[in-house]
Amino acid sequence: GRKATAKRVRFASKTRNTSAKHSLATMAMATRSATRKAAQEAQGMDTQSDEPTPVDIAGSIASINPALAEKTLRDEVDKPIDSSDRASVKAHELAIVKLGELYFKAGNSAGLRRLIDDVRPFLQAVSKAKGGRVFKTLIDLFVEMPQATAAEKVAMCKECIDWVSAQKRVFLRQALEVRLVALHLDAHEYQACLSESASLMKELKRLDDRLLMVEVLLMESKAYYALSNYPKSRASLSSARTTANAIYCPPKMQAELDLQSGIIHAQEGDFKTGYSYFYEAFEGYDSIDFAARAVQSLKYMLLTKVLLKQAGDVPGLVSGKLALKYSGTDIEAMQAIAKANLNRSLKEFQATLAAFPKELEGDPIVKNHVDALYDGMLQQNLLRLVEPFSRVEVSHIAELIELRLDVVEKKLSQMVLDNQLNGILDQGTGCLELLEPEESDKTYEFTLETISQTNQVVNSLYKKAEALL
Secondary structure: OHHHHHHHHHHHHHHHHHHHHHHHHHHHHHHHHHHHHHHHHHOOOOOOOOOOOHHHHHHHHOOOOHHHHHHHHHHHHHOOOOOOOHHHHHHHHHHHHHHHHHHHHHOOHHHHHHHHHHOHHHHHHOOHHHHHHHHHHHHHHHHOOOOOOHHHHHHHHHHHHHHHHHOOOHHHHHHHHHHHHHHHHHOOOHHHHHHHHHHHHHHHHHHOOHHHHHHHHHHHHHHHHHOOOHHHHHHHHHHHHHHHHOOOOOHHHHHHHHHHHHHHHHHOOOHHHHHHHHHHHHHHHHHOOOHHHHHHHHHHHHHHHHHOOOHHHHHHHHOOOOOHHHOOHHHHHHHHHHHHHHHOOHHHHHHHHHHOHHHHHOOHHHHHHHHHHHHHHHHHHHHHHHOOOOEEEHHHHHHHHOOOHHHHHHHHHHHHHOOOOOEEEEOOOOEEEEOOOOOOOOHHHHHHHHHHHHHHHHHHHHHHHHHHO
16 A cells, blocks of 8 residues: 555656646747747737738839839828837838839829828827938938929928928938038029028037038038139038048048049149049049949049140050949040040040030039130140241131131130230231240349449448448
8 A cells, every 4th residue: 555655646746747847838938929929019020910011012013003002002101000009100111111212213203292291190100210211211212303303302302391390300400401402502503502501500510410510511612612612612621521530421421522622622723632532532432332423533533634644644544443344435535535635636626525515514523624625725736836937827727727717716816815925916817927026125124223232332331431430
């Protein structure tokens, strides 16, 4: 009986241990399940079913049936939002962004503009950071849309600024005001750009937001440059660079500063320093794969080489490792300019201007320097052609230089008025009379110098006589 009792006790103990192990395993499984479910809810995932969301459906049919995709996303955006449901908020946010991208790809500026107004209730239901991110994404899409006019973009930005000001969203308002300054600059409304930036700079200085200050000062410099106010443009750029040195400056912003510095130095005639800044800007844009700006910087580099009278270096620069992937019509235009400059051929120069009007005349900075380069070449060629003559017909000079008669006559008259050519244009006979250089009579200069020296001698003798007395 004692052995049977011991067996029952051992069996009961094993049963209790097994039951305890099963309970612990069940609790662990429940804990892992609850943890997994919480993680899924935090990521906004649907734990109830694996059915595709409206955003997924719209993405899959966007290329086949854009109208149906737009309707699907619009229905999701128009749904009332429960700010306590993270999954609902995430789905709503994705639907808004996808619908904005759909409008952008379709070129539907009116639809995107309407969406910007419709998302305002969503911004009030979520955190300011998340709402501001979504709002700025939509505004950036509208600003980059080529179908929208500059006036529409400015009007939209002003309306959004008024709304966020009423909502007391300070940082979002400042970001939109910076965007408004950029829109005025892109629309060539330079006075409006400067007035907006002046009021914005006061607030940014008070808040010590240095990164935005650098951006606004850079746009100020560009506006002053466009207005040909080069001293103020340089002053704004110097302030921007000084502020940027005190903070971490993103590569794109640093490249923008280098590009503007090169433009100003080139305008002042310091082409060597301008070239170094353009090279820094080119490397900066290349590092962040900003192809459009990299091509612009490379084009300015080649232009400064031509202006430095080093056009022979252009082929080597173009065939370099970094520049090879940016080949295109812009680079071909600068190569043609360099070739015409090396050959000193005005005919080739004019042919290049006619072949690449967009690349050479569309950019005001390039146009300004190319015009000056052409003017200098024309003047040098005219001086070389008229040098052997004492009297020559203007029509003969035009034939030799292969230019129209009115162009040659206008340039010769300008050179005579600027004292770069000692001669007279006889319009009656259509001739240019070249005069011998006049030797100036220096008798009066010598006489004045003699009187001055005599005066000094008399004064010296007078002082010595006073000392003896």
